Amino acid sequence: MTKKTKKGLSYRDAGVDVDTKGQFTTDIYSKMQTTFGPRVIENPDGFGGLFALNSRFKKYRQPVLVSSTDGVGTKLKIAFMMDKHDTIGIDLVAMCVNDIVVLGAEPLFLLDYLASSKIVPRVLHEVLDGIVEGCHQADCALIGGETPEMPGFYHEGEYDIAGFVVGVVEKDKIITGKTIKAGDRVIGLQSSGIHSNGFSLVRKVFFDRAKMKTNQSLKKYGLNTTLGEELIRPTKIYVKSILKILNKHTTKNVIKGMAHITGGGFLDNVPRILPEGYAVALERKRWDVPKIFKIIQDVGEIADQEMFHVFNMGIGMVLVVSKSDVETVLNDLKHGKEPGIVIGEVTRGDRMVQIV
Numbered sequence: 001m002t003k004k005t006k007k008g009l010s011y012r013d014a015g016v017d018v019d020t021k022g023q024f025t026t027d028i029y030s031k032m033q034t035t036f037g038p039r040v041i042e043n044p045d046g047f048g049g050l051f052a053l054n055s056r057f058k059k060y061r062q063p064v065l066v067s068s069t070d071g072v073g074t075k076l077k078i079a080f081m082m083d084k085h086d087t088i089g090i091d092l093v094a095m096c097v098n099d100i101v102v103l104g105a106e107p108l109f110l111l112d113y114l115a116s117s118k119i120v121p122r123v124l125h126e127v128l129d130g131i132v133e134g135c136h137q138a139d140c141a142l143i144g145g146e147t148p149e150m151p152g153f154y155h156e157g158e159y160d161i162a163g164f165v166v167g168v169v170e171k172d173k174i175i176t177g178k179t180i181k182a183g184d185r186v187i188g189l190q191s192s193g194i195h196s197n198g199f200s201l202v203r204k205v206f207f208d209r210a211k212m213k214t215n216q217s218l219k220k221y222g223l224n225t226t227l228g229e230e231l232i233r234p235t236k237i238y239v240k241s242i243l244k245i246l247n248k249h250t251t252k253n254v255i256k257g258m259a260h261i262t263g264g265g266f267l268d269n270v271p272r273i274l275p276e277g278y279a280v281a282l283e284r285k286r287w288d289v290p291k292i293f294k295i296i297q298d299v300g301e302i303a304d305q306e307m308f309h310v311f312n313m314g315i316g317m318v319l320v321v322s323k324s325d326v327e328t329v330l331n332d333l334k335h336g337k338e339p340g341i342v343i344g345e346v347t348r349g350d351r352m353v354q355i356v
Contacts, residue, residue, distance in 0.1 A: 015151025020119050025147065027121070028128050035135040035142045040109070049143030051109050051166075062171035066105035069164040070095040073263075074199040078231045080158055081214050085123050087234040088161065089130025090137070091196045094235035095262065096165040097138040098317065101239045102258035102273075104175040104246055105167035107140035115148045116159035127161065130234070137237040140165065173246070177257030177273030177320065180346055184256060185326045186270075186280055188287060188343040189241075189333070191316030193233040197263045198310040202231065205300035221295045230292050238317045241338035245329060254329055257320040261312040268309070270318055271351045279349025281356055286343045290314045308355055320346065 011018055029044050036042070041050035057063055072091040079088045089112075097107045112131055114124060124147065135142045154160065194202065206212045206227060214228030223230060245255065257273035270280050293314065297307050307313060319340065321329050326342060333340040347354075 015118065016149045017119065020121070024119055024121055024124060028125070031128055031132050032142045035132055035140070037141055040141050040143055049109065049111065051141070051143060057168070060168065060170050063168050064171045064174065066100045066103050066167045066169055067165065068096050068099040069162060070099060071160070071162045072196045074203065075196050075231075076158070076160065077203060078199065078214070078228065082228045082232060084228075084232055085126035085130070087130050087232060089127050089132070090134040090234035090237070091130075092161050092163045093131060093134025093138055093140075093165075094237045095196055096163045097134075097140065097167075097237060097239050098235075098260045099262075100165060100167045101242050102175065102260050102317075103169060104173050104253070104255075105169040106243055107138050107165055107167040107239060109141045109143045110135060110138075110163055110165045111143065112145035113148075113162040113164075114145065114159060115150055115154065115161075117149070117151050117154040117156050119147065119149050120157070123157075124159070127159070131163075134234075134237060138239045140167075140239075173253060175253055175255060175258060178275055179253075180256050180273065180275055180278060180320050182278060182346055182348050184320050184322050184346040185342050186282065186344040186346065187319040187321060187326070187329060187333075187340040188315035189238055189317040189319070189338055189340055190236075190287070191261070191290075191312045191314055192236040193230065193290060193292060195235040195262070195312055195316055197265075197312070199231075201300070201302075201310055202296060205296055205302075206231075210299050218295070222291050223295075236316050238338065241333060241336040242317075242319075244336045245332045248332060249328075254325045255319050255321055259318040261316055261318060265307075265309045265311055265313070266315075266318075266353050266355070267305075270353045273320065274346075274351045276351065277348060279347050279352045279354065280344055281347050281354045282344035284313075284355055287314055287341050304355070308353075315341075315343065318343075 039052045039054050041052055043050050079085050212227055216227045259269045259273050261269050330340050
């Protein structure tokens, strides 16, 4: 009698389908190509993305590269609950590019990391569609990334994403906030909603405390939408409107400082751009706080201070300008279809934000 031999294990037996991954990688390249400009050197099978420092860089005398990396946090849980994945990539791009534009930097290219327990082409294609759309909105190229399949590490049907962006700014045009002084005005740019921060608290409020569902109507709260549709709304990308102002005023930085209102809300982010000895007073009556924040606060019985420490409260980006430049910047924003609101001013103080 012949002895039976055990069948050898394969990577597929361990939960990794290299053929599916290879096909997915091939399929997404055409989407990536839609973000390419003349500075991208195509290298579809390479180990890295290529970006040429070509003639466009001649406008920079002393170019400084600026980089940032970020993710979208537990907002991913909302995408999983709704099985809606076509906007979460916009959030990813926004979180990266909004962080470097506050330094005055033009985004050049972005890399993404999209890890999952198992590659489900439909889902990951939707995620990539969002990333591509975000890159179009930010006018930057998606030149590469990584899509690992990690069975046993993530829950089935879940994934994680992260992004890494590189931009450029003229050395003497870097915006740091060091020239901010008392009397300068604070201009707020409206957010599109919650953006991509505070979702651990959001989920605690709506799904643990209130036992709500993503398909639940918010009409009784004054919003003609469902809870899920409101929560999944993508983060606004401010790059084009801000760069348009900076490129228009080349003789000086009319914007002295900028803060992206992300994790930590106003209370943590605005002080990061203030010189020693200065503070900011914000007048909350100057802008309309979107209803979703009022709903979160009421349902969760959350204190005002906590709300401003966690959420953007309707203001996704803050610009600091001198009093004499306020009207110029407001007009530029209006023409760029990104209306701004004067929401406060710089005072003497200990690098803090006061909400009055």
